[in-house]
Amino acid sequence: MRHPDEGLLRRLLDEPAGVAAPDREHVAGCERCLAEVGEIRRDAELVRTALATDLEPDVDLTGAWHRLTTSADGVRSPSAATPIGRRRGRTLRRPVVVAVAAALVMTGAGAAAANGWLEIFRTERIAAVSFDPADLNALPDLAAYGDVAVTGDPEIREVTTRAAAETATGLGLPEPTTLPSGVDGAPTYHVADEVSVTFTFSADRVEAAAADAGEELPPLPADLDGTRVRLSAGPGAAAVWPHASGVPALIVGRAVAPTASSTSGVTFETMRDVLLSLPGVPDDVARALRTFNADGSTLPLPVPADQVETSSADVDGDDATVFRTRDGTVAAVAWVDDGVMTVVAGPLGDDEVLAVARSLE
Amino acid sequence: MADPERGAVRPDLEEVFRRDYGLVVGVAARVLGSADHAEDVAQEVFLSFGRSTVPASDARGWLSVAAAHAALNLVRSGRRRARREEAVASASDPLVPDVADTVLKLEERDRVRSALAALPRKQSIALVLRHSGLSYAEIAEALDLAPGSVGTTVRRAESSLRKELIRDASSR
Secondary structure (H helix, E strand, O other): OOOOOHHHHHHHHHOHHHOOHHHHHHHHOOHHHHHHHHHHHHHHHHHHHHHOOOOOOOOOHHHHHHHHHHHHHHHHOHHHOOOHHHHHHHHHHOHHHHHHHHHHHHHOOHHHHHOHHHOOOOOOEEEEEEEOHHHHHHOOOHHHOEEEEEEOOOOEEEEOOHHHHHHHHOOOOOOEOOOOOOOOOOOEEEEEOOEEEEEEEOHHHHHHHHHHHOOOOOOOOHHHOOOEEEEEEOOEEEEEEOOOOOOOOEEEEEEEOOEEEEOOOOOHHHHHHHHHHOOOOOHHHHHHHHOOOOOOOEEEEEEEOOOEEEEEEEEOOEEEEEEEEOOOOOEEEEEEEOOEEEEEEEOOOHHHHHHHHHOEO | OOOHHHOOOOOOHHHHHHHHHHHHHHHHHHHHOOOOOHHHHHHHHHHHHHHOOOOHHHHHHHHHHHHHHHHHHHHHHHHHHHHHHHHHHOOOOOOOHHHHHHHHHHHHHHHHHHHHHHOOHHHHHHHHHHHOOOOHHHHHHHHOOOHHHHHHHHHHHHHHHHHHHHHHHHOO
């Protein structure tokens, strides 16, 4: 019998079952073939060692898949893809502001989370109120005036699809038909449940707070003690277009805007005036808030005057407020329609967030 | 998430990606000698695959061959760049010892990559695919080889690579 060729001998090392039985038997009893198999094995081992990578790839499948789908979208719509370099610098500089914008969308309003006593109403409009940040820091904790209980899970969680976000919140999450240049790929979806804060007013504590502050207390309505006010915001959903840097490139969010209900017949105006007259509220803040219409439907969004400027715009018939950081790095537009607030935000120009807002479907 | 409504990317991309991404990174890493650029190569390969009509059943072989090609091309262009850098570096000061040690290891690695890239393309790819775990049948299918000739191709590649490595080492 002739000797098997070197290809067969090579395969014998890896897949002996792939070599015909007569050939295997021949090799087993043939000194010349065994010697050749030995040489082939040495070469194979040498090459295996040479090709071995010192770093076995530790693959992050989810991250890799995300990267692929992001660039796949970019390749598919080249018109929307290119000027990422320009964006990156802008994005990285103000991640905190964008994060705040995201939190604002998800919780309904930053004001509701930070200073629940402002929202004794159903939000129909929003208005930016410029505060000196020092005043904001000086605002008293609601717990100084009564008991505060939070119900609902304020955690924001990611869901896989737009449909899942809509099912989880019962809100239609609008989709932009145009994206700013530099924003591409598929968004991630996030939802948050409704969060409520129940506040039980305590006349004793208000008096104690006033005594601590050394202030004269205005006469309080007799039925105020023990009044419970329930403030609710959410649920909310957001689509977030990621950026290679990990910072959102664009956020489109929708949430049930804050509402408030009270357990006694205390009106919004009464509650507002009482709260604004309480010790610890800076006079100019109280003045600014008191100028809001008394129908309990305008949500004041506190805006740090030294960092953010605001203007108004029209988004498909709704009055919208445009926020822009003074250094031009981040812009947002927000409006309320039938108790539902929609926000578009990102490290973009105000014209760009408005264009996205007007393209929502 | 791929958006199937836009229609440009095949619907089975995610399934294939999750199944074969590790394999494709491994193929590229073997050619490149490190994981550094292997994932970049894998991304490129899956982008092409996403736009292709290759049947999912042939994906493993197709992806592996594409990754090997892309990585070998990278080695070739890298070698051209390295020669220019060498020319510049030879004019400067001799290296301090511990840096030289690192450079030796890198050179060792580069020697293997260069030798691999110098082989006939079919041989180098068959070799990398075999050492990445593809079966003889899969390699035959992917490279359009007769099933009986895969062993011969791999054997020739290993033999040439050994000679290349030894000649390279003794001429240093």
